Amino acid sequence: MASASGTPVAAIARLVAADEDTVRDVIHAFNERGLAALDPQWAGGRPRLISDDDVAFIVTTADTRPEVVGAPFTHWSVRKLATHLAHDADRRVVIGRERLRQILRENHISFQRTRTLEGVH
Template structure:
């Protein structure tokens, strides 16, 4: 019965190529052909031929359909990936690095030799992780460095609060009128005496101020537009934030 089934598989050549080749190995082996000759016939390693024969002796026709493993086991865990992302987005001055930006090579080297935690990951896999998390290589922007001696402590406190108590973090700001500027043009004029345009226009309908509040956890922005700005308006905005978390806990 098994012999007829093997002949059908080999003659019809249907199914996967692996299934047909294994059936051929078993049929040729049943005729007394040496393992080395079978290996040359099916273009396989002799050890592979022996494994197929032994599997058929133990399982029968079930050996034609091998149960492949799920691939090589993962080398880094989900926690390692989170550590990689956190390291890539951390300010380098906090890590004591003598440069201003990571390269993939530098980041991989740092992860492999970090004192607190070691993560060995290849450069290509590192690129994939950063791409999957939406982290791209971007140009830095200019800023004014604070001279506050407690700057690092305050920044650490902000990061700690936004990490541990995100649902209680809010942002508030007020936005005044835009500075309306005309588009620059060109014209013939004496050297050093270009035509000049006023830097702003008359606001014949008045101006508006926007008092906005933003909830970091809910990703929700709300606010109100007013004709002027005063302490009572700012207080009303802060009260709306308190109303969003009426339990009395710190915000």
């Protein structure tokens, strides 16, 4: 609006606390695409490193008993599963424990064992 009313780019830049080149870019984009130019198309966040195939592999592995895949223990923990995935000879998936926890939670997988109350009859 400021540009359409004849306000110089330098004044607009001061008004919106932006660089003059940025103001010019926005004005040119607006002139080409209209209001659509004002809607940023940012994806946001870090690019995804774990593919859908990786997630499927993680879920399959988590649902498999550790001894079946050659791991020397009877139950998975998040730490043990992350280490196993990072060193798996068939398919290596490097993933942080927090992201692994999120994937497991999203797929309703829990490694908590049921405990019985001793002495309760």
